[in-house]
Amino acid sequence: MIPALVLHFGAFGVFGIAFFDASPVPLPIPGSTDILVLLLGARGHAWLLALCAVVGTLLGGYLTWELGKRGGEALFHHYMKKRHRWRDRISRWVRGHGNRTVLIACLLPPPFPLLPFLLAAGALGVTRRQLLLALTFGRSIRYGTEATLAVFYGSFFLHLWDHYLAGYAQPILFGFIALFVASVLFGIWKFRRDMRRHLEQSQKSKPDSRAA
Numbered sequence: 100m101i102p103a104l105v106l107h108f109g110a111f112g113v114f115g116i117a118f119f120d121a122s123p124v125p126l127p128i129p130g131s132t133d134i135l136v137l138l139l140g141a142r143g144h145a146w147l148l149a150l151c152a153v154v155g156t157l158l159g160g161y162l163t164w165e166l167g168k169r170g171g172e173a174l175f176h177h178y179m180k181k182r183h184r185w186r187d188r189i190s191r192w193v194r195g196h197g198n199r200t201v202l203i204a205c206l207l208p209p210p211f212p213l214l215p216f217l218l219a220a221g222a223l224g225v226t227r228r229q230l231l232l233a234l235t236f237g238r239s240i241r242y243g244t245e246a247t248l249a250v251f252y253g254s255f256f257l258h259l260w261d262h263y264l265a266g267y268a269q270p271i272l273f274g275f276i277a278l279f280v281a282s283v284l285f286g287i288w289k290f291r292r293d294m295r296r297h298l299e300q301s302q303k304s305k306p307d308s309r310a311a
Contacts, residue, residue, distance in 0.1 A: 106191055146246050148249075170218075201234065
């Protein structure tokens with residue numbers, strides 16, 4: 100069966116995973132929230148779990164949007180510096196379609212990342228209201244669909260888990276926890292480093308006031 104530790108986390112665990120999944124420190128395993136909504140929802144309270152996932156995404160997504168808004172387009176370009184093709188595409192999509200681009204990104208399946216779209220939304224002028232509406236609508240459709248599947252086909256998902264993965268439940272759980280902790284620590288370090296470099300580059304780009 101599903102590890103007892105995960106079951107005890109319940110709605111709070113789903114909320115926390117969804118929060119980090121949309122935050123500036125994303126999770127190491129794409130689709131973690133989706134898996135939890137399906138598996139835990141199969142045991143009951145599927146709609147509550149979906150609601151917690153939506154709320155967690157709203158809070159984490161808002162923080163990422165705020166970071167993009169404060170850092171501006173330069174921070175978004177710095178974050179995407181190794182992915183020039185996607186950077187240009189995302190910039191063009193967000194400029195042209197705004198919150199509709201965020202909405203579509205919320206609906207796309209793993210491993211499609213949400214983070215760069217949220218950063219671009221903040222940097223390129225998507226308003227707070229537009230962002231929250233897009234996140235709420237998009238993630239409600241996504242997690243609501245998964246909750247519906249959990250309600251009607253929950254026994255099937257649990258059967259698959261018990262038949263194929265139950266024997267590896269503990270290694271999977273502790274491996275995920277280790278990856279999660281390492282990802283958070285690495286994300287915090289990378290975030291602080293990138294912000295420091297971004298500030299240094301911003302200072303260098305400003306004209307020397309003493310030369311004026």
